[in-house]
Amino acid sequence: MAATATVLLVVVVVGLASLAPKSKPESVNRSPTADFTYEARNLTVAFDAHKSSDPDGTIANYSWNFGDEFEGNGMVVAHRYPANGTYQVSLTVTDNGNAKNTSKKNVTVELTVEPEKEYPLAVIKIVNIDNLTVTVSGEDSYAPKDGSIMSYSWSFEDGGTATGVMVTHSFAGNGTYNITLTVTDNLAATNSTVKSVTVSTSPQPPPPPPPPPHKEGPPGLLHAIEIHEGKADRNNGLQKSLDRLQSNLDRWIEIHGEQTKVSIT
Numbered sequence: 001m002a003a004t005a006t007v008l009l010v011v012v013v014v015g016l017a018s019l020a021p022k023s024k025p026e027s028v029n030r031s032p033t034a035d036f037t038y039e040a041r042n043l044t045v046a047f048d049a050h051k052s053s054d055p056d057g058t059i060a061n062y063s064w065n066f067g068d069e070f071e072g073n074g075m076v077v078a079h080r081y082p083a084n085g086t087y088q089v090s091l092t093v094t095d096n097g098n099a100k101n102t103s104k105k106n107v108t109v110e111l112t113v114e115p116e117k118e119y120p121l122a123v124i125k126i127v128n129i130d131n132l133t134v135t136v137s138g139e140d141s142y143a144p145k146d147g148s149i150m151s152y153s154w155s156f157e158d159g160g161t162a163t164g165v166m167v168t169h170s171f172a173g174n175g176t177y178n179i180t181l182t183v184t185d186n187l188a189a190t191n192s193t194v195k196s197v198t199v200s201t202s203p204q205p206p207p208p209p210p211p212p213p214h215k216e217g218p219p220g221l222l223h224a225i226e227i228h229e230g231k232a233d234r235n236n237g238l239q240k241s242l243d244r245l246q247s248n249l250d251r252w253i254e255i256h257g258e259q260t261k262v263s264i265t
Contacts, residue, residue: 028095030056036091036103043109044080045129047089052103054095067107084110114131120185122193127166136179137166142260143185160184174200225249 032054038047049062052075064072066079067087081087087109092102123140138152154162156169157177171177177199182192225245 003011029095029099030054031099032057032059032093032095032101034091034093034103036089036105038089038105040107040109042111043083044078045107045109046078047091049075049091049093052091053092054093057096059093061098063092063094065090065092076186081109090177112197117189119189119191120144120147120149120183122181122183122191124181124193124195126181126195126197129197129199131201132173133168133169133170134179134197134199136181136195136197138181138183139165141181141183143183143187143189147185147187149183150186151184153184155180155182171199 018232033052034049035051035053036047036049037051038045052059052062052071062073062075064074064077064079066072066081067089068081070079072079085108085260089107090102090104092100094100098195120143121141123138123142125140127135127137129135136154138149138154141149141152141201143149152163152165154164154167154169156162156171156179158167158171162169169179175198176196178194178196180192180194184190
């Protein structure tokens with residue numbers, strides 16, 4: 001009986017031991033994935049590592065090697081290369097469990113210089129000035145490389161505006177005013193120029209005096225003789241002038257083939 005009891009006790013102890021909970025195995029950290037995009041503009045490249053991920057944690061560090069002996073850190077970085085070429089760029093990401101992963105891509109950069117934009121040339125030509133009214137033309141304006149001028153826009157210093165190749169504008173008063181012409185070509189490029197103009201109201205010159213009655217000769221000369229005749233008897237100096245005027249009239253008549261010389265008495 002004693003031996004049987006001992007056997008039973010051992011069986012019970014072994015059975016209880018088999019029911020004890022087993023220890024939990026340690027978790028395994030899964031590696032992150034390194035991935036990036038980039039945008040090259042001339043020799044400068046912007047790198048973005050937002051596409052990198054970690055399946056069971058977070059990424060703690062982004063380490064870059066730009067392929068030209070320079071390095072950087074950060075999710076988003078920019079780097080300028082020293083010259084044109086293709087560079088192998090590598091990104092290494094490290095997660096919060098210190099697991100790492102690396103991705104590499106070839107990046108090509110090239111320095112490009114945009115051609116200098118050419119603009120049309122605006123030219124103002126003064127066609128006519130009549131008192132306060134001026135007529136101007138932009139017909140001498142031109143666009144480069146076989147282009148064409150599509151529009152002509154005028155502005156005057158007194159606030160007036162106009163459009164067209166040739167325009168006429170009247171100013172309010174005498175003075176010197178600036179005129180601005182802006183031309184636009186078929187490529188939407190514009191250019192402007194300024195020209196000043198002076199306008200004034202000028203009285204009409206008086207008509208020449210009518211010739212004395214019954215006399216042949218230039219009206220101005222005859223009129224001068226007539227004036228001197230009325231005063232010569234009161235001024236000896238005027239008599240000499242009258243004699244010279246009479247001599248000039250005689251030569252005029254002779255040149256113009258008059259048969260009868262006009263006599264002034």
